[in-house]
Amino acid sequence: MLAPAEGHGGFVAAFRAGLVGGGLPEGVTAVAEAEQRFAVYRNNVAHSLTEALARRFPAVSRLVGDAFFRAMARVFIAQHPPASPVLLDWGAEFPGFLKGFPPVAGLPYLPDVARIERARGLAYHAADAVAVSPAALAGATSPEALRLVLHPSVALVASAWPAASIWAANQPGADAAGMRAQGPELALILRDRALEVPVRALAPGDAALVAALLAGQALGPAALRGQLAEPGHDPAAVLGYLMAAGAIIEVGEAA
Amino acid sequence: MINLPAAPGLGFKPEHFAAIRSTRPDLGFFEVHAENYMGAGGVPHAQLRELRADYALSLHGVGLSIGGAGRLDAEHLARLNRLCNAYEPESFSEHLAWSSHGGDYLNDLLPLPYTPETLGIVCDHIDEVQAVLGRRMLLENPSTYVLFAQSTLSETEFLAEVVRRTGCGLLLDVNNVFVSATNHRTDPRAYLADFPLAAVGELHLGGHAEEALPSGPLLIDAHGTPVADPVWTLYAEVLARTGPLPTLIEWDNDVPELPVLLTEAARAGALLDALEVRHARAG
Numbered sequence: 001m002l003a004p005a006e007g008h009g010g011f012v013a014a015f016r017a018g019l020v021g022g023g024l025p026e027g028v029t030a031v032a033e034a035e036q037r038f039a040v041y042r043n044n045v046a047h048s049l050t051e052a053l054a055r056r057f058p059a060v061s062r063l064v065g066d067a068f069f070r071a072m073a074r075v076f077i078a079q080h081p082p083a084s085p086v087l088l089d090w091g092a093e094f095p096g097f098l099k100g101f102p103p104v105a106g107l108p109y110l111p112d113v114a115r116i117e118r119a120r121g122l123a124y125h126a127a128d129a130v131a132v133s134p135a136a137l138a139g140a141t142s143p144e145a146l147r148l149v150l151h152p153s154v155a156l157v158a159s160a161w162p163a164a165s166i167w168a169a170n171q172p173g174a175d176a177a178g179m180r181a182q183g184p185e186l187a188l189i190l191r192d193r194a195l196e197v198p199v200r201a202l203a204p205g206d207a208a209l210v211a212a213l214l215a216g217q218a219l220g221p222a223a224l225r226g227q228l229a230e231p232g233h234d235p236a237a238v239l240g241y242l243m244a245a246g247a248i249i250e251v252g253e254a255a
Numbered sequence: 256m257i258n259l260p261a262a263p264g265l266g267f268k269p270e271h272f273a274a275i276r277s278t279r280p281d282l283g284f285f286e287v288h289a290e291n292y293m294g295a296g297g298v299p300h301a302q303l304r305e306l307r308a309d310y311a312l313s314l315h316g317v318g319l320s321i322g323g324a325g326r327l328d329a330e331h332l333a334r335l336n337r338l339c340n341a342y343e344p345e346s347f348s349e350h351l352a353w354s355s356h357g358g359d360y361l362n363d364l365l366p367l368p369y370t371p372e373t374l375g376i377v378c379d380h381i382d383e384v385q386a387v388l389g390r391r392m393l394l395e396n397p398s399t400y401v402l403f404a405q406s407t408l409s410e411t412e413f414l415a416e417v418v419r420r421t422g423c424g425l426l427l428d429v430n431n432v433f434v435s436a437t438n439h440r441t442d443p444r445a446y447l448a449d450f451p452l453a454a455v456g457e458l459h460l461g462g463h464a465e466e467a468l469p470s471g472p473l474l475i476d477a478h479g480t481p482v483a484d485p486v487w488t489l490y491a492e493v494l495a496r497t498g499p500l501p502t503l504i505e506w507d508n509d510v511p512e513l514p515v516l517l518t519e520a521a522r523a524g525a526l527l528d529a530l531e532v533r534h535a536r537a538g
Binding site for chain 1: 290291293294295296297298299300301317318319320323324325328330331334353354355356357358359360361362363365366367368370372373376400401402403404405438439440468469470471473475
């Protein structure tokens with residue numbers, strides 16, 4: 001066992017231990033009620049991180065209820081505290097945590113809803129990139145050879161559950177009771193020209209095509225992927241959606 | 256270089272962006288928390304670029320852990336440097352506090368004992384910040400809820416020595432002075448009498464919450480209410496000694512509509528204006 005660190009390092013370590021449930025650290029004084037005054041720090045740390053997590057995963061919070069979410073957040077925070085002051089990067093482990101958290105085993109779609117919210121957070125803060133104009137596609141002589149580079153915000157979340165519909169039904173003002181979707185869904189997340197981050201459930205052919213584009217395949221092979229996933233698939237609709245959203249940022253000949 | 260205008264400013268809240276854009280309120284500056292602008296792109300940067308085009312900017316860090324025991328997070332300092340280069344804020348400030356330990360970020364401004372050892376650590380950290388950013392920073396006095404038996408220096412002695420050794424400036428949070436003095440049953444005026452006011456480049460005003468403990472009130476620096484009257488009085492007394500200074504209204508929780516914040520800013524503005532008139536007459 002290591003000896004306690006001396007000096008300021010030892011002080012900080014003891015204070016931290018006190019924050020997560022240890023007793024009053026040595027040297028802490030107050031005019032009175034030292035324990036209650038120290039507890040302000042304990043509460044501030046737990047409350048501020050819980051709030052930060054709830055802001056990142058509002059649909060998960062709505063699905064489990066606010067009080068449950070807060071209690072669950074304390075468990076998550078103890079296991080996966082932020083590793084950086086940039087809290088917008090925090091929460092990558094939350095979907096996996098939900099998958100292994102027995103009290104939410106009855107909501108098997110919850111980790112996928114969390115993956116959608118995590119992807120939305122990343123898309124919201126993704127790098128800026130200028131969209132190409134529709135003419136870049138329309139003017140091509142051999143479109144199947146074109147390589148489309150998608151905006152850094154574009155992501156796909158595949159779920160064995162209707163996670164995109166569940167997410168949509170748990171937005172502010174939405175009525176979760178009206179949710180009728182069943183079966184697996186593929187969610188497309190991107191940041192559009194208005195800098196908003198919509199979630200769209202894709203048909204299997206659309207999703208296979210977008211996945212192939214994200215993997216760097218040229219339009220021809222990507223369209224083939226769409227047809228393999230969904231016979232007779234027409235790429236026009238999903239390409240039109242990506243173009244309108246400003247999610248195609250480069251069109252070039254495949255190498 | 257610290258050249259925020261000696262006028263009222265507001266902490267920028269994204270929910271106020273549309274109202275600010277359409278009404279262009281007469282404010283000296285906006286202040287933002289640096290860590291909220293450390294994503295790559297999207298709405299935060301689009302808003303900040305537009306805001307910055309029309310207003311002076313104060314970049315206020317909350318995550319550098321200047322009072323921490325280990326080395327400063329070099330990656331975080333590099334992120335701050337990129338933000339400073341991108342937006343060229345008129346001021347950069349941080350806190351006399353720690354918030355990270357052993358690679359974990361605790362998201363609160365935690366207190367430290369004031370000793371020769373911690374003084375050396377804080378000064379080394381500030382030297383490093385100022386060297387990397389290539390600018391003078393302001394260090395903010397904390398709100399505290401406990402004291403430490405280890406402390407051998409008062410907070411004002413500590414801050415004065417930090418200023419002397421590093422050449423940094425200070426951000427005097429008048430609400431923090433009132434909160435700490437109430438919590439420790441000390442006299443906020445005695446604290447301000449000892450405070451190195453010549454180094455102050457900005458003032459902060461914010462609201463606090465009050466809890467009743469058996470021995471008396473415990474004030475918490477909650478930033479969710481208007482500035483309290485005793486804090487306004489202390490603010491006027493500070494201004495009488497310093498002359499006009501950039502003054503921020505902080506309201507971070509239960510944020511009201513923009514006009515409520517503008518009313519608070521106007522109250523600070525009236526005190527600043529009265530001072531200008533007095534100084535003009537005296538001159």
